[in-house]
Amino acid sequence: MIVVMKPGCTPADVQHVVELVRQLGLKDHVIVGTDRTVVAAIGDKRGIDKGAIENAPMVDRIVPILAPYKVASKEVKQEPSVIRVGAAGATIGGPKIGVIAGPCSVETEEQILTTARRVRAAGAIGLRGGAFKPRTSPYDFQGLGEQGLKMLARARDETGLAIVTEVMAVDMVDLVASYADVLQIGARNMHNFELLKVVGQCRKPVLLKRGMAATLEEFLLAAEYIMSAGNPNVILCERGIRTSETYVRNTLPLAVVPAVKRESHLPIIVDPSHGTGHAYMVPAMCRAAIAAGADGLIVEVHPDPEHALTDGAQSITCETFAQTMNEVRAVAHAVGRTA
Amino acid sequence: MIVVMKPGCTPADVQHVVELVRQLGLKDHVIVGTDRTVVAAIGDKRGIDKGAIENAPMVDRIVPILAPYKVASKEVKQEPSVIRVGAAGATIGGPKIGVIAGPCSVETEEQILTTARRVRAAGAIGLRGGAFKPRTSPYDFQGLGEQGLKMLARARDETGLAIVTEVMAVDMVDLVASYADVLQIGARNMHNFELLKVVGQCRKPVLLKRGMAATLEEFLLAAEYIMSAGNPNVILCERGIRTSETYVRNTLPLAVVPAVKRESHLPIIVDPSHGTGHAYMVPAMCRAAIAAGADGLIVEVHPDPEHALTDGAQSITCETFAQTMNEVRAVAHAVGRTA
Amino acid sequence: MIVVMKPGCTPADVQHVVELVRQLGLKDHVIVGTDRTVVAAIGDKRGIDKGAIENAPMVDRIVPILAPYKVASKEVKQEPSVIRVGAAGATIGGPKIGVIAGPCSVETEEQILTTARRVRAAGAIGLRGGAFKPRTSPYDFQGLGEQGLKMLARARDETGLAIVTEVMAVDMVDLVASYADVLQIGARNMHNFELLKVVGQCRKPVLLKRGMAATLEEFLLAAEYIMSAGNPNVILCERGIRTSETYVRNTLPLAVVPAVKRESHLPIIVDPSHGTGHAYMVPAMCRAAIAAGADGLIVEVHPDPEHALTDGAQSITCETFAQTMNEVRAVAHAVGRTA
Amino acid sequence: MIVVMKPGCTPADVQHVVELVRQLGLKDHVIVGTDRTVVAAIGDKRGIDKGAIENAPMVDRIVPILAPYKVASKEVKQEPSVIRVGAAGATIGGPKIGVIAGPCSVETEEQILTTARRVRAAGAIGLRGGAFKPRTSPYDFQGLGEQGLKMLARARDETGLAIVTEVMAVDMVDLVASYADVLQIGARNMHNFELLKVVGQCRKPVLLKRGMAATLEEFLLAAEYIMSAGNPNVILCERGIRTSETYVRNTLPLAVVPAVKRESHLPIIVDPSHGTGHAYMVPAMCRAAIAAGADGLIVEVHPDPEHALTDGAQSITCETFAQTMNEVRAVAHAVGRTA
Numbered sequence A, B, C, D: 001m002i003v004v005m006k007p008g009c010t011p012a013d014v015q016h017v018v019e020l021v022r023q024l025g026l027k028d029h030v031i032v033g034t035d036r037t038v039v040a041a042i043g044d045k046r047g048i049d050k051g052a053i054e055n056a057p058m059v060d061r062i063v064p065i066l067a068p069y070k071v072a073s074k075e076v077k078q079e080p081s082v083i084r085v086g087a088a089g090a091t092i093g094g095p096k097i098g099v100i101a102g103p104c105s106v107e108t109e110e111q112i113l114t115t116a117r118r119v120r121a122a123g124a125i126g127l128r129g130g131a132f133k134p135r136t137s138p139y140d141f142q143g144l145g146e147q148g149l150k151m152l153a154r155a156r157d158e159t160g161l162a163i164v165t166e167v168m169a170v171d172m173v174d175l176v177a178s179y180a181d182v183l184q185i186g187a188r189n190m191h192n193f194e195l196l197k198v199v200g201q202c203r204k205p206v207l208l209k210r211g212m213a214a215t216l217e218e219f220l221l222a223a224e225y226i227m228s229a230g231n232p233n234v235i236l237c238e239r240g241i242r243t244s245e246t247y248v249r250n251t252l253p254l255a256v257v258p259a260v261k262r263e264s265h266l267p268i269i270v271d272p273s274h275g276t277g278h279a280y281m282v283p284a285m286c287r288a289a290i291a292a293g294a295d296g297l298i299v300e301v302h303p304d305p306e307h308a309l310t311d312g313a314q315s316i317t318c319e320t321f322a323q324t325m326n327e328v329r330a331v332a333h334a335v336g337r338t339a
Helices: A011-023 A050-055 A109-122 A146-159 A170-179 A193-199 A216-228 A256-263 A279-291 A318-334 B011-023 B050-055 B109-122 B146-159 B170-179 B193-199 B216-228 B256-263 B279-292 B318-334 C011-023 C050-055 C109-122 C146-159 C170-179 C193-199 C216-228 C256-263 C279-291 C318-334 D011-023 D050-055 D109-122 D146-159 D170-179 D193-199 D216-228 D256-263 D279-292 D318-334
Strands: A002-005 A027-032 A037-042 A059-063 A083-085 A090-092 A098-102 A126-128 A162-166 A182-185 A206-209 A234-238 A268-270 A296-300 B002-005 B027-032 B037-042 B059-063 B083-085 B090-092 B098-102 B126-128 B162-166 B182-185 B206-209 B234-238 B268-270 B296-300 C002-005 C027-032 C037-042 C059-063 C083-085 C090-092 C098-102 C126-128 C162-166 C182-185 C206-209 C234-238 C268-270 C296-300 D002-005 D027-032 D037-042 D059-063 D083-085 D090-092 D098-102 D126-128 D162-166 D182-185 D206-209 D234-238 D268-270 D296-300
Touching (some): A002 A011, A011 A027, A037 C037, A090 A098, A109 A126, A109 A146, A109 A318, A126 A146, A126 A296, A146 A162, A162 A170, A170 A182, A170 A193, A170 B170, A193 A216, A206 A216, A216 A234, A234 A256, A256 A268, A256 D279, A268 A279, A279 A296, A279 D256, A279 D279, A296 A318, B002 B011, B011 B037, B011 B050, B050 B059, B090 B098, B098 B109, B098 B162, B109 B146, B109 B318, B126 B146, B182 B193, B216 B234, B216 B256, B234 B256, B256 B279, B279 B296, B279 C279, B296 B318, C002 C011, C011 C037, C083 C234, C098 C318, C109 C126, C109 C146, C109 C318, C126 C296, C146 C162, C146 C170, C170 C182, C170 C193, C170 D170, C216 C234, C216 C256, C234 C256, C268 C279, C296 C318, D011 D027, D011 D050, D050 D059, D083 D234, D090 D098, D098 D162, D098 D318, D109 D126, D109 D318, D126 D146, D126 D296, D146 D162, D146 D170, D162 D170, D170 D182, D170 D193, D206 D216, D216 D256, D256 D268, D256 D279, D279 D296
Parallel strands (some): A098 A126, A126 A162, A234 A268, A268 A296, B098 B126, B126 B162, B162 B182, B206 B234, C098 C126, C234 C268, D098 D126, D098 D296, D126 D162, D182 D206, D206 D234
Antiparallel strands (some): A002 A037, A002 A059, A027 A037, A083 A090, B027 B037, C027 C037, C083 C090, D002 D059, D027 D037, D083 D090
16 A cells, blocks of 8 residues: 655654554555655555545545455466356356356246257357346336246256356345356345355355446455355356446446456456347447457347347347357357357 | 337338337327337336337337336425434434434444544434445455444433444344334445345335435335335435546535435435545535535544544544534525524 | 556566666666565656556556646645636635626527626626537537627626636637637537647636546646646636436536645636536535535526527526525525625 | 426426427427326427427426437438548448557657558558647647658658548648548547538548547537538547546447447447557457457557557557457458458
8 A cells, every 4th residue: 555645744744644554564664755755555454444544634645556355366366267157067267158148037938948949059058037136116027036946947957058047135045046057146236245245155156247336346356255255156247337328228348358357367258238238239249248358148138029028128039149159159269269 | 108210110110119019008109200200108007128119120219208216206295205213303304404423333332432422412313333334345344243233222322313324134134123223225235126125114214325326216216115115214315426537436416416306205315425435525515415405414423533444534533523513504504404 | 656566576577667767767666565566756757658667567557646737736836816807806716706607608689688687686797608609519509609709798898797708719719818708618628738728828717617527637737738828817617527327417526626625726616507407406506516615606597598599408597596696695605705 | 309298287388388399390299198298399400409498397308309410320321431541542441440550649750660560561551640649738748740740651651551640620630631641530629619620621531539428429420510511531439438447547338339330321440549548458459349340440559668658558569469460350250351
């Protein structure tokens, strides 16, 4: 941490900061510059509130130097983590791109089985589908609950696809984990720390979506919650952020892919459905995500988007998905991967 | 809802949309304009996914007309809701400004009692203090838990202040509600719908903070979750949003105050501590919030911010708080209210 | 500047950075921390591209320490600047609040004279009105040009109000300056550096609006362009920024007021009309801006907003303005100022 | 345009809106819904301020239906525009990807010639390089001026590359156009309408960068300014927007590529250098842009980024550029294009 003093600070002001630094168990190092004095605080103390020093007289600001995450970082593990997804041996994080596809919500057995067969045939390794839905309005369809989980399990039995489904609350983790192959933490729950701790006690892989205003640091700290609770199998997922743009529902910032690859050993996949909000943009952003180096995709696919109960506007048809998979495969090969 | 067709759509395209509209149980009304055709869909169907129609051929976009919230809206209740806070008869939402103050975290009994006495003397009606803390990093101080709640209760016994403290998970609601006068839902949990439903089954007032990227509509829908579950006592709280600004931790958008007053009967208070992230800005933004028409404030106050375990950078001292309360009172009178 | 090295850097990597620092004419200072090594670069070199060092091997990032502006900063001038506005002795930046009001565009002589009389009577010191309009669409009304400037001059002759009007291009500065008392640089031109240099060669005060995505640093650097060209009479104006909010046209971040007061000696006023985009929010945000410590306001007022040629949605009537001025005066007194 | 009335409006309120609509020369059409009444205003009147109606009593809001741009839109021209760039027959907008590369600033003849030869050999069709630089700080290097333009011309003579360089002010257009093959309008000038009109009177192609907070609509309206002044040769360029993200200098929203392709016939290229701000991200985002369907790239390349006078942090070396071009070519082939 670097404490930047205001211009005009006195030696007593600097000494006061030095003492605060020592009280935190850190070593101090004062540098008197031409215009500004700074106090470097040396030592690895991730768990203390260094910001408090900002309140000391004549302190201008605090600049943290150490990233606050550890087990998610490349500092502790250089080689990429490869996460096993489902019983069929599929993985995410290796040279092969892993694509998860399926409807926003499980609606009927026929809907989910049809979709499963079609996305399997097109090359997906996982089936997504919500049984418990986080809905912005209390009046919206909230999902089929356990009945939906059972339908997903039937689709897995038939197709071998790994089941990826969202868990929204601590008391549902056991139930959802008894059906799912991958536990999804939605963007709205990325900061639900209690939930992160509980899925951290599972062994099932966790698909962790970035919050819609989360910084990269907060995203990796959410992974750190899960990992430090004992579960190393975290798949990061970028799903778009809130910005001033209006032609999309969310802005999909693909530069997060090289940024994550630089900071962390965890795999990262991209959700172009939520990441744009419009079906017509999804194929282009699937291709772009893979070209940027993403380890996979999660895509909303519905056999009849015009009649979908949820997220119809951003769901592509099974035909469009098959076509998109062909394009994704070509791009994957172009960047030295397979799909 | 208005369905805007693309230029060049055929009568068959329009007819297809008309049929989709009818399938939703809505009445259709086609308007052929000079350049564009639109299909108005008439009827009050809040719980269906109208966006799916965006997927139909030659549809350009969907424009919703009805606000999706109801019990939180002025359409069902014109007069402002006044929420009783604590046993001492204090209220938020009436002509008198209600100010809640206290440390980010409960740290020690002495810390919380000292703060309680000082903020009470300065005119606060409530004492804030976190016992369970939502922390971005798993390595940060996570709060004293129930021990902290007990300290808060002792401070209430001594000062009569209403206790406002955060509840982070469904399985903690009963415990927290047994000590608190007001249940706080933090910004990171505004979209934790399971938690909203459970506090909606309490009778205790709920202080609902706006999520850091939530739209006004989503904010009111979160209130709607609580209210539609049976608890009408919701106090909205603006705490700043994530933007491109870097001289603040969050941008505090005070225009939300007149916007909420136009849309809803619920009271709204402002949190200038999280809303800026810097102690030196807090007094100015307390005054501004009241001038904008806010019904109250929630302010982080610490007897020794330089040594605070959490949020030191944005906590003001007890002295600064007392001075700020004098200023707030003057502004309140200037806008025809008391404090 | 602080250069933060990546973990695992070698002494040769650090030495390479040290040499780059010395090539910039700066003094180096290496600090080896527990986890990270940093190189502090000491010296005041505002005009060089320090970011280039980010490209050196094993450099993680660069942290600037010095603010890049100088004459706009409090480091060179502690006491607030008071800017004289017009011939009648009015000022902005002193204890008295200065309010500028008038229509978005000058439309007719009657419109501008009526507005001038009404806002003068209500207590305004300046009359705003666009003669050359920056319009997002080439098909929109582009202003009356010099004819509009002449109408403004007539309104000044009659009322004594200072004339504030926008100059959009280098080759119009002489013309506009021959009529105006204050040259307005619009938000869209805050980064038009050629224009900033030219108005910097005038003696007329400049009202500089913040760009809609400009950082505080960029805002002050735009002022620095004008001031370093020789014109110290800069009035800063916050007019709202682009964010993810949708219930406003722009988000008005009032914390910029205390931030500017901390960093700069220049006065700052607030534009709640563009800052919100909706007439119904303007009175509340006028009060809030003054409560936050702003030195004045610039408000769009039109005698008949329903028929305004431009910005009708955010223009208040003359009646609402008079009422708002009463409220603003009360708030100004509450915070120890006059209006 | 659709005027949405507030709940509780009277027939007189609706009639008042109907009259305002008629005064604008539009046809009215009232729809009384279950909860809300709306007034549709029919007719193509792009140049009037419809927002003013928002001020009428009991009006809730205005929803525009027509896009305000015309000659830039697909409504008037379906087939993609292909823009000829330079004398050598290169184009942007056809099946072949067009890549423009070069340093941020022209620094020396050797620097620009070396770069030109290297990027030409790697497959670029254009050479970028700033002679007049828009710099955020008045103390930063402002470019070599006409001397820089001459160096660019020499590089063209030797390599045949088309010269792309920025023009920042109206009175420089003739000078810059006498050397350049493509006139670049920088992001900070996207809203400099006077400049747009003047380059609209040139015949040279214009590379128009999106403003850092501009909406898609504003971006296309800026193109409309140029085109409606007579110059149809506009190449759009996405260069990143300001958001809450901090690990990048700008967020690069690649979904703008399919969005532009849907709305406009103009070609769009991507600038991953400004679009991220960090050299290490540039190759990934070059690949992603092409995969998303962009018609080309503009990339900052410097023979020695560690010593670049400007934008060193985001400039890649000539070696990295050559490698990136190989990757881009592979991706281009994968999506059915050449490079």
